[in-house]
Amino acid sequence: MLTTNFLGKSFTNPIVVASGILGVTGASLNNAIKNGCGGVTVKSISKEPRTGHPNPTMNGYEHFFINAVGLSNPGIDKAIEELKKFKELSDVPLLGSIFAGTPEEFGEMAERICEAPIDFLEIDISCPNVSKEFGDPFAYSISAVEKITKAVKEKSTVPISIKLSPNAWNIDTIAKAAEASGADAITAVNTVSGMMIDVRARRPILHNKQGGVSGPALFPIALKCVYDIYKSVKIPIIGTGGITTGEDALAMIMAGATLLGVGSAVYFRGADAFKKITDEMEVIMKEEGIKNLDEIRGSAHL
Numbered sequence: 001m002l003t004t005n006f007l008g009k010s011f012t013n014p015i016v017v018a019s020g021i022l023g024v025t026g027a028s029l030n031n032a033i034k035n036g037c038g039g040v041t042v043k044s045i046s047k048e049p050r051t052g053h054p055n056p057t058m059n060g061y062e063h064f065f066i067n068a069v070g071l072s073n074p075g076i077d078k079a080i081e082e083l084k085k086f087k088e089l090s091d092v093p094l095l096g097s098i099f100a101g102t103p104e105e106f107g108e109m110a111e112r113i114c115e116a117p118i119d120f121l122e123i124d125i126s127c128p129n130v131s132k133e134f135g136d137p138f139a140y141s142i143s144a145v146e147k148i149t150k151a152v153k154e155k156s157t158v159p160i161s162i163k164l165s166p167n168a169w170n171i172d173t174i175a176k177a178a179e180a181s182g183a184d185a186i187t188a189v190n191t192v193s194g195m196m197i198d199v200r201a202r203r204p205i206l207h208n209k210q211g212g213v214s215g216p217a218l219f220p221i222a223l224k225c226v227y228d229i230y231k232s233v234k235i236p237i238i239g240t241g242g243i244t245t246g247e248d249a250l251a252m253i254m255a256g257a258t259l260l261g262v263g264s265a266v267y268f269r270g271a272d273a274f275k276k277i278t279d280e281m282e283v284i285m286k287e288e289g290i291k292n293l294d295e296i297r298g299s300a301h302l
């Protein structure tokens, strides 16, 4: 009922763990499989190891989560070892994820991460939390998106998905530029830029002051991004942002998504959030007489 074909690969269900949620280790990614997801995305990897921002780096609220982890990761050499371990534990589709400071470095990183047994490669050009180091996210600029997509496409041996930002007002035009430059898919979206202030302490909650907002409050924003992108490109979309229930998941498919990235739902619903969401999808589909997801993909576009 939930089987999904994405760029020629079969997923038992469309839920993939979003990047950054369950880290880089083979064991933690394998746990997500046991908890019911159809695919996993690794935390974004840089060339060198990064410690990320000092604490506090994240906090959860009733309807959203905010983080400024700062892209901490063990670096490409260690990540390749971990991804190899994961593939020994599971043959579930694996999405690599990289970020870098220049188009050339993105190309180099794409070549390196393809030494690991990844099935797809996501390109993180949309993290809102590292602007002090890297400037505005590349996902705000059409020309940067074009250069990075071309550089990665030239070096990658697997299909690539460009991960976009909900802060870009023209996300549909940016997606089209990525498609024209060789992207095989679009991931929409990363967290939206935000901040919280501790009134008693009279200062921002996060050490980095600003962070990325995810979870249920991001859902309507992400849904509209996917809806708009679906109208402007022909390549598949990994709809991501605030998906917490089976109803959210089906709405995202009706907006036009093929796969569904799920992250903060783990905070709101527990480690088995993936299984809860797929169970709820099946209940609604039975009630509504929906036999498969192809039947409803993009159905909200009248």
Ligand SMILES: Cc1cc2nc3c(=O)[nH]c(=O)nc-3n(C[C@H](O)[C@H](O)[C@H](O)COP(=O)(O)O)c2cc1C
Binding pocket: 018, 019, 020, 021, 043, 044, 058, 065, 067, 069, 071, 097, 124, 127, 163, 189, 190, 191, 214, 215, 216, 218, 240, 241, 242, 243, 261, 262, 263, 264, 265
């Ligand atoms: C703690 C945390 C770390 C994240 N790290 C990354 C990352 O390394 N790379 C990336 O592309 N997205 C990262 N994200 C963004 C998620 O992959 C996802 O796009 C976003 O959280 C929206 O989905 P959600 O509402 O289901 O969490 C991170 C999100 C959170 C909450």
